[in-house]
Amino acid sequence: MSEWKAVCALEEIPRLGSRVVKTPQGEIALFRTAEDEVFALRDKCPHKGGPLSQGLVAGKVVTCPLHAWKIQFENGEAVAPDKGCAKPYPTKVEGGRVWIAI
C-alpha cells in the first residue's frame, strides 16, 4: 500500500530542475517542468543506474547525466531506441506543497 507524504514546497524545486528525496524506499528524483507539473522517478537510470536527479530536464523528459539516455516522466520508460524503465511514483501539488505517494 502506498501512502501520500508531503515533501517540500513547490518553490524548493527549480523550474526545469530537480531535487533528490531520501525515502525508506531509496532515493527518488523529483522533477518540476516549465508548466509547474511535478513528477517523481526512482533515482536510478535503467541503463547503468545513473542518478536521474542530476540530469537535464526538457519537456517531460530527463536526460541521464551519465550516458544521455532520455527517460520519460509520465511512465518512466526510456525513449526509443533505448529500452528500460525507472519506476514512476504518483505526485500531486496542493496549496503549493508537493506530495508523493510511496
Added chain:
Amino acid sequence: MKKRKLVMVGNGMAGCRTLEELMKLAPELYEITVFGAEPHPNYNRILLSPVLAGEAQFSDIVLNDWDWYRNHGITLYAGKKVVKLDRKAQEVVAEDGTRASYDRLLLATGALPIRLPIPGNELPGVIAYRDIADTEAMIAASKSHQQAVVIGGGLLGLEAAHGLALRGMEVTVVHLADWIMERQLDKTAADLLQKSLEKKGLKFLLGKETERLEAGAHGRVGLVRFKDGGAIPAELVVMAIGIRPNIELAKSAGLHCNRGIVVDDTLQTYDPKIYAVGECVEHRGVTYGLVAPLFEQAKVCANHLAQLGIGRYTGSVTSTKLKVTGIDVFSAGEFQGGAGTEEIVLSDPAAGVYKKLVLRDQRLAGAVLYGDTADGAWYFELIKDGQDIHAIRDHLMFGPHHLGDAGHAGKSHAAALPDSAEICGCNGVKKGDIVRAIKTHGLFTLEEVRKHTKASSSCGSCTGLVEQILASTVGGAYQPAETKEKPVCGCTELSHGAVRQAIREQKLLSIPAVMQALGWKTPNGCATCRPALNYYLISTWPHEAEDDPQSRFINERAHANIQKDGTFSVVPRMWGGLTTPAELRAIADVAEKYQVPTVKMTGGARIDLLGIPKEKLPAVWADLGRAGLVSGHAYGKSIRTVKTCVGAEHCRFGTQKSMAMGVKLEKMLFGMWAPHKVKLAVSGCPRNCAEAGIKDVGVIGVDSGYELYVAGNGGIKTEIAQFLCKVRSDEEVKEYTGAFLQLYREEGFYLERTCHFVARVGLDYVKAQVVEDAARRKALYERLLYALQGYEDPWAQAVKNRSPEYVALEVA
C-alpha cells in the same frame, strides 16, 4: 479542426522518407492516403542487389512495414496504380477505381528502367532491373538457365551481373562505351575494376552495340546479336542501360514536365497544390538517380508540407559506391578532370590501388578511389563543403590520418573487418551490431547509427570507422553529415553559426527569448541545444545575458565532475602546477576528514579527490577554501590547466621563466567559459617539458622571447599545435593568447575544441585577426578581460549561498 488531406502517389523511398520527415514535424496536420503500384510496403530498393546475390532476404530490406502505416494512421493502397489525376477536382483514381481527393498531392513515382528499342526486347527472358519482382524473376531464371547477358556496364548492370554470377550463371556484360562505369570512373580505375570482376568469373564485351535479340527454343530469348555481326547465346537478358523519370501521370494531367516533373526549390510543381520528390523530379535542370539527394529533397518538401516554410533544396553533389562485396570503388564530383583542374594521382596497380583527386581553385572538386576507399567519406565531405585545401594539399592524398586508424582497430579498413571487431570502444559496439542496425532499421546517416547503436556517440573517436561501415553497407546512399550547415539538434533547423548570429544581431538575452525568436520546435529544447544556447548567450553578452544553471550539464551546475556511481570528484586549482605545503596539508586533511576513497595525480598535474557524495561538496570546498584553494574547473567547458616546466627559475637550460608565465596566464583566464575545454602549457625552452605542442595554446620560451602555438590537442585524436607567431614580452604573450581565445570564444561552435575551430576557419584567418591586425587583437583581448571581470570562485559562492542544489530532501 478538420484535418487536411494529403495523398501520395508512389510508395517508394523518396515518398516514404518525406512522410517520415513530415511525421516528425506535423504528425497531426494531415489525413494521409498512399497509393503504391507495387503490392508491398516501402522497401530499400538499393539493397535489391544483396537480395539478388543471396546475401539478404526481402524481409530484411523492408523499411516501413505494414504496422508503420497503421501506427501513423496512414491509409495504404498497395498494389493500386494511379491512372488518373484530375487537378480541377483535386482527385486521383487508381486502376481498380479507388478514388481519393486531396488538399495537397505528393507525386513520388520514381523512375522507369529504359528498354533498348530493338527487335526482341519484349521476349520472355528479357528483364529490366528495378524492383523486387524483377529480382525474383532473375533468381528464378538463375535456377533453370545457364547463360546470362547483362546489357549495360554501369552501376546497376555490374551489381546484377555479379549477383547472377553468385547464383551460378555464366554472365557476360555487354557495354557500349570503351570502359565500364564510364559515368563514374576514369579509364584507369575502370580497367582495374574490370580485372577484379573478371577474376570473379564475369566476362566483358566492351564497345559493343546490340542490334537485336532473337528467340531460341520455346520462344524464349536465345541470342544477342551485335551491330558488328557477332552474336552470343543468352537465356536471360538483363537490360540495365539507364532510367527515365516516371512522369506519365503528371504529364497526362498537364503538369509542366521536361525530362522530369519540374519543381522549384521547395519541391513544389507548377500546380501549387502538388509537390513532387524523388527520381521523377527535375530540379534546376537536373534529375537524380541516387537516394542521398532524394532524402535531402524529402526533408525540404516535408518542411513545406508541414507549413513551416523553412529550407530550400538547392541541388546535390552525389557520390557513387559499387555494392559488390570485396571490391572497393568510390567516385564523387568532377572526377574526370578537364580544363581548369589539376590532378593528384596515386597508382599502384600491383597492389590494386588507384586514387585520383581532382582540384579546382584550391578546392577538391572530384575523387576516384579504387582498392582503398577508406577515405571516400572524408573526400566527399571536402567536396560538398568546398573547403579550402591548400594548406593540407601535400598530404591530402593520404587521407585524414584519423580516418584510417580511428577507433581502436588499427589501420584496417572497415569493409575488411570481421563482424566481431569492436568498433566503438566506449560502448562496446561491434561491427556486426552496426551492420545489422543499418540493415534492419534502414539507417543512412551517422546520427541515425548513433541513435540506434550508441556507436560513435560518446568520445567520437570511432566516427571515421562508423562512417566507413555506413558507406560500405549502403553504398552511395550514405549521407555524410554536412559539417557546415548541420542543425544544432532536432529542436531546430538552424545551424550553430546561424544561431550565434541571431543572438548577436537581435541581442537575445535568455534561452526562452532565443527559442521564441528562432521558432524552436520544442518548448524547452533538449540536453543538446540548451547548454549550447546558454554558452552562446553568456559569451556574446557577458554581464547582460542570463546564465541558466538548469541548462548546464550537471558538472557545470554542481561545479564538480560526476562519477559513474553518482559521487563527484574535486580538483582544486594549482596555478601553473605550483603548490605549497599548506595547500597540500589542507588537501590531506580534507581527504582524511571526509574519508575520500581515492586521491590521485591527474594527467593535468594536480590532485584529484574522487568519490565525494554531492551533499558533502560544500563542506569540502569550505575547508579547502580556508587554505586558499579554489575551483580547478576540471568539470567545465572552460579553462582547465596551464601546465609549466621549471624553466629559467631552476633549469640549467631555461631561457624564460615558464612557471611565472604559466601562473600569469592561468590567473588571467580564471573562470573563462569556452565552447569546449581549454588547456595551456608553458615551457622554458624548446625541449618543451610541459608538452606545449599538444595544447590549445602552447607557449615555448626562446632566447629572444616566446613562440606561440595554437590548436593542439592531446585527446581523442592527437593534433600538433600550429605555429602562430613569435612575441617578445610576457605582456604580449597575454595579449596574443587572450585575443586568440576570445576569437575562439566568439566564433567557435559549442563542443568544438580549438583544433576543430582552426581547422574550420583556417589558420590564415586566425593570423589575420590576431597577428596581423593590431587593433582587432587589442579589441578581442579587451573583450575577454571585460567578460572575465568580477568572476567569483563558484566553490566560494556555493558555500556562501548555502545553495539548495547540494541538499537532499527527506521523507520518513
